[in-house]
Amino acid sequence: MDKLSLISPHERDADDLTLSVLRLYILSRSPALYSTRRLYEAALGLEVDVRIINHMHCELSLTPKGVDILYWGESVLPVDAILPRIGTSVTEQGAAVIRHFAMAGVYSPFEAESLLATRNKFSALQILHSHGIPIPRTLMSYPMASVDRFWQELQGRKIVIKPLVGTQGEGVILINNLADLIRIGNLFQRFGRRYLLQEYIEEAHGQDIRAFVVGDEVVAAVRRTAAWGDFRSNFHRGSTLEPIELTDQEYVLAVRAAATLKIPIAGVDIIRSHRGPLILEVNASPGLEGIERATQIPIAEKIILYLQQKADTSIDF
Ligand SMILES: Nc1ncnc2c1ncn2[C@@H]1O[C@H](COP(=O)(O)OP(=O)(O)OP(=O)(O)O)[C@@H](O)[C@H]1O
Numbered sequence: 635m636d637k638l639s640l641i642s643p644h645e646r647d648a649d650d651l652t653l654s655v656l657r658l659y660i661l662s663r664s665p666a667l668y669s670t671r672r673l674y675e676a677a678l679g680l681e682v683d684v685r686i687i688n689h690m691h692c693e694l695s696l697t698p699k700g701v702d703i704l705y706w707g708e709s710v711l712p713v714d715a716i717l718p719r720i721g722t723s724v725t726e727q728g729a730a731v732i733r734h735f736a737m738a739g740v741y742s743p744f745e746a747e748s749l750l751a752t753r754n755k756f757s758a759l760q761i762l763h764s765h766g767i768p769i770p771r772t773l774m775s776y777p778m779a780s781v782d783r784f785w786q787e788l789q790g791r792k793i794v795i796k797p798l799v800g801t802q803g804e805g806v807i808l809i810n811n812l813a814d815l816i817r818i819g820n821l822f823q824r825f826g827r828r829y830l831l832q833e834y835i836e837e838a839h840g841q842d843i844r845a846f847v848v849g850d851e852v853v854a855a856v857r858r859t860a861a862w863g864d865f866r867s868n869f870h871r872g873s874t875l876e877p878i879e880l881t882d883q884e885y886v887l888a889v890r891a892a893a894t895l896k897i898p899i900a901g902v903d904i905i906r907s908h909r910g911p912l913i914l915e916v917n918a919s920p921g922l923e924g925i926e927r928a929t930q931i932p933i934a935e936k937i938i939l940y941l942q943q944k945a946d947t948s949i950d951f
């Protein structure tokens with residue numbers, strides 16, 4: 635590793651700007667997380683001038699002179715690129731930080747608005763649907779006036795009820811009959827939780843596919859199988875992961891879904907149904923742990939290479 639990659643952005647003098655070393659901040663709340671650590675190490679290995687910044691501690695200023703971003707009292711500008719890793723519990727704050735970096739001319743693989751759109755499951759499905767991307771039949775229904783019609787239309791299929799904001803499968807419930815559906819929907823409403831209803835893709839047998847998209851490629855894909863007795867295949871719910879070859883149709887669909895939501899580094903979840911592959915969701919901060927271990931593909935390095943290619947390191951501030 636050369637000397638430059640060890641120098642923090644604050645220590646560099648003006649001459650260094652002529653060398654096109656990418657200056658990158660990984661936005662993450664914890665350097666100890668597998669994904670953050672892997673991305674950081676990959677960046678170091680690729681001679682990137684990298685630093686981890688906790689977006690929850692960024693102070694954002696708007697003044698007549700312009701915008702600034704302060705971290706523990708010091709400006710963190712200029713920098714070439716950010717790689718946001720924003721948890722679902724702090725989406726709004728994360729989006730504000732991403733927007734501020736954009737206002738300062740810093741490259742980000744996705745915009746604040748794209749993050750916000752993916753974080754609301756229904757708005758993400760609306761956008762996918764409006765671009766002709768196949769998704770499971772879905773109903774947003776308060777106060778459930780037409781759930782019985784939805785139930786009839788599904789002709790005996792079960793229903794999944796899920797909160798609008800994803801939390802690694804928590805609160806995603808499989809419902810077998812109309813009475814339970816109404817009861818659980820009312821319960822969600824009583825606790826002020828917004829939700830959507832979706833046809834249950836039973837023929838998937840608790841399996842779905844995670845396709846990891848970087849730019850216009852699927853760099854890795856796994857089949858996730860839910861733990862015994864569960865239908866949710868989330869990695870953090872103990873599902874098993876195995877490498878899988880996507881069909882051409884699935885490959886194209888994954889890349890299209892990520893592009894449609896304007897998230898070029900994305901975990902795209904696909905479920906195999908009787909009417910072909912359907913998109914379940916597009917994840918803007920996909921975890922690397924399960925998929926890197928299962929496939930042995932160095933996804934972190936591929937992400938950093940993508941950023942090196944996309945970010946303009948020649949901008950002189
Ligand atoms: N319509 C469906 N049919 C069959 N299985 C489903 C359906 N919707 C969800 N699942 C299963 O439940 C899991 C969790 O659902 P989903 O991804 O929608 O919510 P989440 O994981 O809580 O959200 P996030 O991934 O944003 O944290 C999926 O990975 C899938 O295995």
Ligand SMILES: [Mg+2]
Nearest residue numbers: 800802803915
């Ligand atoms: Mg999910």
